[in-house]
Amino acid sequence: MTTTKKKRKYFLIPSYFAVICYVIFLGFPFLWMFTTSLKSPIELLQLDQTLLPKGIYWQNYVDIVEKRGLINSAKNSLVIAVCTTILTTIFAVPAGYAIARLSKVFSGAATGWILISQVFPVSLVIIPLFMAVRRVGLLDSIWGLVLVYLVAALPFALWMLKGYVASIPLDLEEAGAMDGASSFQILRNIVFPLLVPGIVATSLFTFLNSWNEFFFALVLIQSPESETLPLTLARFMGSEGQVLLGPLAAGAFLATIPSLLVFGLLQKKLASGLLAGAVKG
C-alpha cells in the first residue's frame, strides 16, 4: 500500500511541474497587471522594476474612475450589453426552437446560414452594417451598437439554443399537444422551463461578447460620450504615444473582475452550452 502511494506521489511530479508552468503562463500577466496598478508613477519610471510594488498607490484607481470618464463608458457598455442580451434572447429563443424542431429542409437551410454568417469575416460584414447604421442615423450612438451587436450575436446564440432544444425529448411536447395545449402554450409552459439553463448560458455568452467587443465600437463610435469601456481603455494607451501605465492597469483590472466572477460561477453551464450546440445537432 505504502509503496503504491509513494509511487503515486513520484508519478505526480510531472503533473505538478505542468501545473506550475500553466499557473505562470496564465497567471503572471494578470498578476503583473494587478501589481502595476498599485505602483506610483514615480516607481513606474524607475529602471529596476520589481513584481511587488514598493508602496501601495490607490491613486491610479481614483484617477481612472474619477477623471477619465470610466464610469460613463462602463455605464454605456452595461446598457449596450444588457439591451443586446435581452433582444438577442427574445429573437433567438423562438427561432432556435423552430430550427431544432421543424422540417429537415428548413433546419438544414437555417443551420447552413448560421455557419455561413460565422464564416464571413467581420471586416466584410462591417461595411454594409456601417452603411445601414449611417442610413438610419444611428452612427455614433449606443443604439446603433446594440443593433449591430444583435446581428453579430444572433447566429451563435441560435446555434447554442438549437442544441439545447434538441436535447429536450419531443415526447414531452407531444404529450402537451395531446392535452390540447396550443403551440405557444407548449413553448411557454413545457419547453421554456426546460430551456432555462440553456438561455442562461447563451445570454451570458452574448453579454460578455458585447461587453468586451472592440472593433464595431471603434468603427461606429466617435464621440467620448458614446464610448464603450474597451474604447476608453484603449485610449489610455495614449494617442500622444505616452502610456499611462498605472491608470491603464487599474482600468484593465477593474474591467476584468466582473466577467471573471460571472465566468467562475457559471463555468460548467457555459461549457455544456457550447457542447450542446456542437454535439446534438
Place this chain on the structure above:
Amino acid sequence: MSKNLIITKRKRSSGKMYNRGAWKYAIPAFIPLVLLSIVPLVQAIWTAFTDQVAGFNVEIKFIGLENFRRLLTDSLFWASFRIGIIWAVSVTLLALVLGFGLALLLNQKLRFLGLMRVLSLVPWAMPPVIVAIMWSLLLRPTSGPIDQILATFHLPGSGIDFLGDFNTAFPTVIMIGAWVAMPIITVSILAAIQGIPTEMVEASIIDGANAWQRFRYITIPAVRAITTALVALNIIWQFGSFGLVFVLTAGGPGGKTFVPALFAYNEAFKYGNFGYAASMGVVMALAIILMLGVYLKASKREDVQR
C-alpha cells in the same frame, strides 16, 4: 390491444399537426432575423461585384468579376492569405494542445486546483483589447518585465523586441492568440471528460487497462465530437479575426503578421475601397468553407472507421 393501437396512431398524428403549428408560429421571429442578418450579408456579397468606394452620394456601378480578376493577381493579398491560414491553423492547434493538457490536469486530484480553475478563465474574461495592450507592455524590450526576467537569469532572448523582430513577431503573436483561445477549449474538453461515467473508468481499471490505454480508448473517444467542433469553430474565428494583430503589431514588421482580415479592413477603412475589400471577404469565406468541408468530411470518415 386495439385500444393501444388507437393511442399510438393518435399520438403520431397529433405530433404532426403540432409541428405544423410551430412552423406558423416561428415566422414572426424570423422576420427580424432576415432583415438584420441575411440582408447585410447578401449586401456584402453584392458589394464585391461593384466598384463601391467610401463616401456619400458616390455612384455605384456593377462591374461583374472585375474585383476578383484584380484580386487574383494581387500578390500582396495572397501573401497575406498564406499568413492567415498559418495563423488560423497554428493558433487552433497550439490552443488545442495547451487546452487539452490543462483540461487533463484539472481533471486530476491535485492541489491548487481552485486557483487553476479561475486562472484558466482569465484570458476569456479579459476584454481582448486589454489582452493585446497587456501583452505588448509585457513584451516591451528592456523595460518590459519579460525582458527583465530573461536578462536577470541570463536566458537567451533578452534584448529582443519580440513583437518588432522579423523572426519572432509572428510566433509571438500566435502564442498570444493561443493564450486567448485556450479557455473555451479547456472548459469544453473538461466538461466532456467529466461526462465520462465513472463505472466505465473503474471497469477498465479492473480489466487491467493502464493509464495510456484508458486515455487512448476512453478519454479520446469521449472528447472526439467536441474537439472536432472546437477545431472547426476556432479555425473560422481565427481566420476572420484581426483584433489582436491590429493592436499588437498592426500587421508588421514588414507584413510578417499581416493577416487577410486586417488586409481587407485596411482596404475598406483606410483606402475606402469597399467593393474590392468585399471581394476579399468573399474569397476568404469561400476558402474557409472549402477548408471546413475537407476537415469535417475527414473527421466523419474517421468516425465511420472506428
